[in-house]
Amino acid sequence: MKDVISDFLNSQQERQEEFLAALVKSPTDNPPGDCAAHSKLLAKLLRNLDFEVEEHPVPDATVKAAGMQSVTNIIVRHKFGDGPTIALNAHGDVVPPGSGWQYDPYGAEIVIEGGQRKMFGRGVAVSKSDLAGYTWALLALKEAQSTGRKLAGTVELHFTYDEEIGGTVGPQWILEQGISSPDYVICAGFSHAVVTRHNGCLHLEVTINGKIGHAAEPERAVDALEVTTKVLSSLYASREALSKIKVDIPGIEHPTLVVGLINGGVNTNVVPDKISFRIDRRIVPGESADAVQEQITSLIKAEVEKNPSVEFTAERIMAAAPLEHKTGWEEIAGALRSAAISLTGETIPYVGAKLFTDARLYAEKGIPVVLFGAGPKTLAEAGGHNSDEKLDLNDLRRGTEITALAVSELLKP
DSSP states (O other): OHHHHHHHHHHTHHHHHHHHHHHHHSOOBTTTTBOHHHHHHHHHHHHHTTOOEEEEEOOHHHHHHTTOSBOEEEEEEEEOSSSOEEEEEEEOOBOOOOSOOSSOTTTOEEEEETTEEEEESTTTTTTHHHHHHHHHHHHHHHHHHHTTOOOOSEEEEEEESOGGGTSTTTHHHHHHTTSOOOSEEEESOBSSOEEEEEOEEEEEEEEEEOBOEETTOGGGSBOHHHHHHHHHHHHHHHHHHHHTOOOOBTTBOOOEEEEEEEEEOSOTTEEOOEEEEEEEEEEOTTOOHHHHHHHHHHHHHHHHTTSTTOEEEEEEEEEEOOBOOOTTHHHHHHHHHHHHHHHHSOOOOEEEESSOOTHHHHHTTTOOEEEOOSBOSOHHHHTTTSTTOEEEHHHHHHHHHHHHHHHHHHTOO
16 A cells, blocks of 8 residues: 555656645635635646545625635545545635745745755645645545555545634534534644644624713813723733643643734824724633633723723624544544654654644534644744745655555555
């Protein structure tokens, strides 16, 4: 099995890289989240590889309620025989490129850097590389089957387009609609570690309401910004306590809190009557979004109540639960580790991640899931969500082959 997979991937290297480049050159910035054109491209490319492709458009009202413009989820299924169903999930949407790029963010340019071939472009590492990696892992398994190797079970590709805004019209929608019900899942990740747990996240929009007034007579108004600054001071002061909540999971240190967006005011000469800001609170395994929201709301309330003329609201914008272990995760992680040892001699670690991903949505349905893919050792190394995002093409090959070997182990008759 190993030799067949390795020889096949050697022969397919150029074709796989061309596939990845085509995906990078087609923008999928989210926001605004207009991704239907990319899914059509992806479906066409997959059909060119002789896959049967299912296109599942999400209703417009559901998409718009999630804050996007268009979403079509792509599913490929290949049945090798009777056995478990293993889904490989990666997302095609990306954060906007921002500024500071040396290379065209949609150019998919390959550059020699540090003696290694690296492709540059938005999403090349997170996670269009995994669209290519999982596709060729399945192609390699089909090649092994064609040479007489026996596999028992089904492999599905779940290619979605909303991970950057929470996954509700991607994996969650697929599962709730009954389109798929896999036994095991591998989600987009890194090729040098298996992520078995990760943080969750709570987004709150807080609005402080005062009373408008002329700047020449501020005493006749209730300055919402003045109160907001005191609230923000309390929130920032609370971060010291968060830093002392230690989590015994490699890769996850403690909860964090950031105020990432602030809006308000009418004009320079007007006392602001309303200020709103958004909080990003990372939730570590063992915490709950409800408890965290209550803690934050209590802290804000204690500060606002010092001025009875001020009111506030705290609206939940998004809550993503941490990824916790589900029975069976060891089987997937063990197969990936065994495959990595077989290929490289390296015992890859089991780690946690500070970010949150679509993996949690499968876990919430009780499905064992881990993260592993074509990505680098760290997001920082790849420039994920940064300028000049890049992928070492050796990691693409490494992640693809390890995934194929691990899935072949899980599908042993």
